[in-house]
Amino acid sequence: MLALTAVSFLALTAVQAPAPKPVTPTSIVEGAPASAWTDIPAEDLLVMQLTGGKRVVIQLAPLFAPVHVANIRALARGNWWEGATVYRVQDNYVVQWGNNESERPLPAGVVEKPPAEYARPQAGLTVHPLGFEDPYAAKAGFASGWPVALYDDGYASLAHCYAYVGVGRGLSPDTGTGGELYAVIGHAPRHLDRNIAVVGRVIEGIEHLSSLPRGTEALGFYGQESQYVPIERITLASELPAGDRPAFQYLDSSSDSFAAYVRARANRKDDFFIRPAGGVDLCNAAVPIRKTPAS
């Protein structure tokens, strides 16, 4: 009985049974046709190699923060992050990395004071509505594979969900160059939406960041340099030899499969769930990502 408790607790897939398998978020994603998946361009993939062979892959979001994303590409190409570290881990909040307190000059092409890309016009976005209330915005939904909060002023922001990546900045009017980045490792701090440039999300290896020791200084900074976690290199996938490039796809938020996936996230009906929630919040319907299948 206790073995059953452990093994079946929170099981995400259906158990074997003669009855038809229930439709689950997992079964919908696994059954989605190839046409529902969209390739992520190699220049939108930032590969961060930590010590110990730990790889973190970040998908960039030029649709929402084009100048910051262009900066990040230029910082990577200019090898600006050489010697960078993870220097801050605040529980239930963020992991932050870069060249903290460095005076390192910015590579050519980096815009020193980017515009405040904290929201963008809704015009031009094709939004699949979440279909449930959002406590932070007038509406919530998904556009081109990204979770978006939609405001009454006609603007949309990329939401601060788990594993999403933003740009550290000082007090306004500073907007950050993109040199100092953070990833969310706790409950979505949605109050940061429209206050910071969100530039993408970790799509592989978030566990290498979220399991790091928490910093014990204020705001989770590590107190001693010996605690800093070395970053071996940060490279755009498009700069890697073709054979070494990671390749990923996201489930197109305008596909039927995506709509079915969101409905299933809101109404879990596998053998474990007794009462489907009948709703889901924006950050609990994580956009499905997969490695590009071998063709």
Add this chain to the structure above:
Amino acid sequence: MLALTAVSFLALTAVQAPAPKPVTPTSIVEGAPASAWTDIPAEDLLVMQLTGGKRVVIQLAPLFAPVHVANIRALARGNWWEGATVYRVQDNYVVQWGNNESERPLPAGVVEKPPAEYARPQAGLTVHPLGFEDPYAAKAGFASGWPVALYDDGYASLAHCYAYVGVGRGLSPDTGTGGELYAVIGHAPRHLDRNIAVVGRVIEGIEHLSSLPRGTEALGFYGQESQYVPIERITLASELPAGDRPAFQYLDSSSDSFAAYVRARANRKDDFFIRPAGGVDLCNAAVPIRKTPAS
């Protein structure tokens, strides 16, 4: 400038300035009168000691799951968790511990099949409304220091927020004894509300759980026993010598300070924030907890 970026990024407290300090969630909590704080009874505190001197303190919630909480007290008094381990760590989901797959007999007084304490009548609860929409329930609020989701059927559930503790169970009708427990270590999995007994929350030391290495088996189980994290002991604070007992208080959710705190969480106005959200979700207004001040 980069130093500023790092130090002031996401600063939660006001920077020094000649202008009056803005009212922040932190300043409200720090300024709350002693009368706004409520002592947590020692028999509601479960002290879990991990190897390496790491202490985790859990506040139990008898108001919501009285039979499961009584079981947990009996399991602790009966030393049922001797030899227990943390055996599952699933990223952005849960850390789970207990005597997985053990056939250890239950101590006297433990109810083997507790009722399904997944929700309770709203009658009898004094609810301070959150004041913003909830994607999962008809309304959300706080009762006796706990975040609650309120449904149209007249029931209330304790919400699965970050650090909240639930009871592992098998498939229904199993409800779990309380011997296998988990804590949330990611974005609130609110779809578990009304499906599992929530019995409390980690109020100290969640970082000792959330920073553990993730399990690589299905659902985050550790694949090898050598990965299991030993638990030295689990004890009720009321069973400890008076001098060794941890003592905590929560900010009373019916106090003026609590109401001001929630308003401030929804409308952050320190020097860092440009656009206050104007809203907050239930799990982002964490109930303030503090160590009981020396009298």
